Amino acid sequence: MSPTVSLARELIRRESVTPADAGCQPLLAARLAQIGFACEAMNFEEVSNLWATRGAGRPLLVFAGHTDVVPTGPLDQWKFPPFQGEVQDGMLHGRGAADMKGSIACFVTACERFVANHPDHAGAIGLLITSDEEGVARWGTGEVMNVLAERKQPIDMCIVGEPSGKQTLGDTIKVGRRGSCGAKLRIKGTQGHIAYPADNPIHRAAGVISELLSVEWDQGNAHFQPTSFQLSNIHAGTGAGNVVPGEVEIDFNLRYSPEITEADIHARIEDVLARHQCQFEIHWERLCLPFQTTQGKFVDAVSDCIEASTGRTPLRSTGGGTSDGRFIAPTGAEVIELGPLNDTIHQIDERVSTADLDQLSVIYEGILVKMLA
The missing domain is CATH 3.40.630.10 (Zn peptidases)
Structure with a gap:
C-alpha cells in the first residue's frame, strides 16, 4: 500500500x-x-x-x-x-x-x-x-x-x-x-375563515413566485452559466381545510454569476414583493461570493x-x-x-x-x- x-x-x-x-x-x-x-x-x-x-x-x-x-x-x-x-x-x-x-x-x-x-x-x-x-x-x-x-x-x-x-x-x-445567495421569506396575510377570505398570503406568494421564476437575472459570461433562482421549501396553513393562513414561509436560493451583485439581487426581489403589495419579512443567509x-x-x-x-x-x-x-x-x-x-x-x-x-x-x-x- x-x-x-x-x-x-x-x-x-x-x-x-x-x-x-x-x-x-x-x-x-x-x-x-x-x-x-x-x-x-x-x-x-x-x-x-x-x-x-x-x-x-x-x-x-x-x-x-x-x-x-x-x-x-x-x-x-x-x-x-x-x-x-x-x-x-x-x-x-x-x-x-x-x-x-x-x-x-x-x-x-x-x-x-x-x-x-x-x-x-x-x-x-x-x-x-x-x-x-x-x-x-x-x-x-x-x-x-x-x-x-x-x-x-x-x-x-x-x-x-x-x-x-x-x-x-x-x-x-x-x-x-458561482456565488450563493439565499433567504427565508415570510409573506403575511390575514388568517380567517376560507369562505370569507380577507387577504390570503398564499395567493400573493403564488404571484411573487411566478414572477421570480420568470426573471432573467443575467446571461452569465464566457466562464459562468446564468444565475438561477430555485425554491427549496414552502410552508403555510394551520392544518385545517377551512382556514386561510396568516402567513406563508418560502426558502429560496440563487446561484449567481459575477454578472450580478448581492445588492442587485436584493433590490430586484424586494421590488417584486412591493409590486405585489406584500407585507413581508426577509432574512438573508450568509453570502457566498x-x-x-x-x-x-x-x-x-x-x-x-x-x-x-x-x-x-x-x-x-x-x-x-x-x-x-x-x-x-x-x-x-x-x-x-x-x-x-x-x-x-x-x-x-x-x-x-x-x-x-x-x-x-x-x-x-x-x-x-x-x-x-
Missing part, C-alpha cells in the same frame, strides 16, 4: 463528522513537522483549523482542504463500514475518501517528496486545513484568512482539493464558483501537470456548488480546485480509486516543482 493511500486510510478511520476533527489535524501536523513545517492550531469555537507553512517569502502556494465529513446515513446500507478505510479491488472505501481526506493525504505526500528533492525551494508552501467546511463554515477557512490578513501574510496561489473529476482524474478543474481564476501562469501550470501525468487537457469549469475557495480568492490569490472524481461524494459507499490518489499526489508534486523549484 502506498504512503498516500495509507495516510488516507488513517484519516478516514477518524470519525470527523462536521464540525469535529477527531484527531486528523494533529496527525497531519506531526507528519508535516518532520519535514520542516511550522504548524499552528487556529481553533475557534468548536472548530479546529491547522495552518502549516514551510519556507519564507513569496510566492506562497497553499493547499486548502477540510477534515470534516458529512454524516454517514444508514450504516446498514454501507458495503464496508464508513470509518474503516477498507481497500478492495483498487478502491478505498469510506466517508471522506473522495471528499476530501484523499486529497489531503495527497497534499502531504506530495510535499514530502518535493521537500526531499528540493529542500531549499523558493517561496513558501502552506496547508490550510479546517473542520468546518461541510457545516455552516463560520469558524473555519474564513476565520483563518482573517488572521492571515491581520498578519499581512498574503496567499499567492491555492489548490483546493475538492473533488473535481467527472469521468476520469484530471478531466476537469474548477477555475471559479463568486470567484474565478480563468487565466495566467498558475492555471497553465496546473493544466500542464495534469496533461503530463494523464495525457488529458482538463476542462476549465465553474460549475457545482460553493467551496472554501470563496474565502481565499477575494484576497487576490489565484485559486484552482483539483481533486479526485466526484461521483460518490456524500453518498452511501463513498469511495475513490487508489491509483487515482497516487496519481493525484504526483500531479500536486509537479505543481510544486513548476511554481517553487
